[in-house]
Amino acid sequence: MSRHLVLVTGPSRSGKSEWAEKLAAQVGDPVIYVATSQLDPTDLDWQARVQRHRDRRPKHWITQAVPLHLAAAIHTAPAAHCLLVDSVGTWLANYLDQPEEDWEKTTQTLLISLQSTSNTVILVAEETGWGVVPAYPLGRTFRDRLGHLTRQIGAIADTVYLVTAGYALDLSQLGIPLQQR
Template structure:
């Protein structure tokens, strides 16, 4: 991505499968915003870290170790829209990840989830800060055999598509490569 595109992109969406390099690509774009344009980077961690899960804690630590020391960390497990709305214009928010945030809210009924989703989309459309969102691709496999799995997959797919309509660029990261879908593809309305 040319440096000028990083500055002019208010909402950037990065999606892809597990271990594809999504977070690293988001970190690279956020670092460009900081070094080239003087933006303050705030890493928005959406996970609720269980303290008794050593493997999970190791994953969190690996993410921390990759980030520059001057980046701030904001833990936002539920109120992502409020964090986006409160961010100053000279800020780059790196939200990692939408799937984890959605999982924290998965027990919401359909009406409450629709309100939560609408609030997030509204805040993204009105954002003064740059927002880089990392989203997992979960719908490329079999349909989950249980209702909660289907709810997660369907909600994340719909949310990612709606954010994709707001974001520019939208990246697909797979196999360690980032593809700019905004430049290569055609957006589907609806």
């Protein structure tokens, strides 16, 4: 099977990770679950969330912890594997201190790796821009960077899903793509 790029986006607790897992299981290739979070041993709530995701996944899936070098992980993944990246927002948060010019290079490297891989890649991305504009600069940086990156990935994706309230909508079939700015 040739490359197929899928973006699954939606608000928190919407079912987007579960939908992405279902899609990955249907591909038919071995699955590499690319976990982008960094575990903080003092954050018990986060550890519990991560454990719930682990418990839900099939035991035969390979898990790779990739908090930073996502483009490299995609580029070096073995052929004929499906990569499920969960999540773009968590990966981005690991780079929030990166200056804008460096961030642009990081995102371009990621986009190039997504376009050049022969593997199927399913990315889970959070929708954070549906609420108020954050009152603090770091929150605005996160929201703006994630919105821009999600739009860039959506522009090159073969399929884009919006998952909300437990329902998945195929935006690539229902939506009208906007031109990139």
